[in-house]
Amino acid sequence: MTLKSLYIITILFVITIHTSFAQNQKGYTIEGDDVVFTFHRSDYETLSHDIEGNRISFDDLNVDNVVVSGEFNNWSKYDWKMTKINEDTYQLRKPLSKFDDNFTWEFKFIINNEYWAEPSRNTFNAVDAVGENGEQLHVYNLKMYPKAYPDDKGNVRFRLRGYESANKVIIAGSFNKWNEHVFKMYKIENGWELKLQVKPGSYEYRFIVDGQWMEDPSNPDKVRNEFNEFNSHINVGKYQTFLLKGHQNSNKVILSGSFNNWNEDSLKMTKTENGYWKIRLPMSAGKHHYKFIVDGNWILDPSNSVREYDGEGNVNSVCMIK
Template identity: 60%
Template sequence: MKKLLYHIAIFACSLMSSLSFSQNDEIKGYRIDGNDVVFTFDKNDYEKATKDNFGDVIDFDDLDIKNVVVSGEFNNWSKNKWQMTKISDNKYELRKHLSDFTDDFSWEFKFVINNTYWAEPSKDIKNKVDAKDRNGSQLHVYNLRMFTAKPDENGNSCFKLNGFKNAKKVVLSGTFNRWDENVFRMNKTPDGWELTLQLKPGDYEYKFIVDGNWMEDPNNPAKKTNEYNGYNSLISIKVPFTFLLKGYENAKEILLAGDFTDWADNAIKMKKTTTGWTCTTLLSGGKHHYKFIVDGNWMLDPNNSVQEYDGKGNVNSVCMVR
């Protein structure tokens, strides 16, 4: 039986306090603009730079900046590939589509000056994280962390925790931010605490941290056991996805079946159009296997060349939702 996932529909939270998104003022290095990640480098945000293998610390004022590169986990820490565009005397930008990143929901990165010097984040930047080498040893400097999730008062996922009015700080933490314990600080309301995020389609786990104490969402029945013998709450963010099958004008009935319908058990009846058949359904993020059932006969999508075996010897059509 499928595990029940708690589906958060698209809606806006009630009006936030004046502190609503002040936390974003401390997040440096990037912003989410629609379906794009915009990396932003401002020379005024940095005081020091370092060089590989030497440990030399250089004052930023001593650098003659000729180019700035975004380097991170998403491009194997390349010092050359993702060169930024200069937009003013001190600022550089680089725009990348969210589809340029895999399904990971957070990434570590830094800025590289002149393909040589690493711009070192200061301690007061909210989205900093301790930098480590490949063996997990501390490097005693910081990386920046980018989250594909972002606080947005018009976002698609509103998290609420009622009560706890005497709490000093409540943080939302989950797989969408690698369980970060600081960045997504919730806002106090007359009823408790809340925060609205814009999330990519997908299935997520999350918890609340109330004054340092972790707890699952008491108003969400969907949960799973974690490695600490406790529970994580679950949500599923879905988006409309349209399937099309051209032709087959003489067919009496065509069904859409896939891993999202338990295959034939809950297959969806498609609608006939002037050019064929269509069906729109809500899908979570990631990869989905599917087929059409034309008057009882199973068939692959003839207009989709992406196919995979399902581990049982069957070949299915594949669609991706991002």
């Protein structure tokens, strides 16, 4: 079976271990559909008072509460209160949907609603900022790319063969708003590589090799862009399980749909011991029409109430991959 526009998306075991994005950064991680803010007391030595500006040693302060404060909540000192995990750790989990209006956010942690815990300059994801009075501030930079983020166990592996003499290779695309700096690739034997966790969808991308943009030479799926050049294209999908309950006396059940040109033979379902017919297969992102063929008889999915006409007078069950 061939899925249209589905570039080869597999999870591969990577022998060469790189230092991952999640391992290096402090202050937050992205886990599934959530941003998890994490405060570790051991990451800070001093604190600065919100009003007076004087710095004190962390050892001189008893921690009563920790709040996440940043551009996403108008630097509130009270709203995003964290949960105490142990004596040294506090956490707060927020859905990615809270951050859809922007793709970078500055934030810090505030202790007891009055002392700022600022990251040091050499912290991986810290940046310099300027306060209202011109003072230098050190803040975390929350890079929000809800559609993609680096992950050693990600579902998409980008690889560029050759260019071993290059100093820097970047992957940029519609999944990260074509940012030219963030997704740096790692040098491997015979080329460059980066694994991303990418949400299902259709995306365009290019490599930037020492400042020069280029398409992916190993990906034949490409589209012409506004510069009369080509962007490489992928349609990231995911595995979908189809189940049909009952029909245990049937001899054969087939899954057929728009994803395999309504082939009546290729997707044979397996009878399970708990009273179902089952099949699991990779699906490209988007909307798909389908039906089951039970011993030659076409039927809708009785467990799926979402149905549509196909324009030819037929009613089909609908599966959305997103």
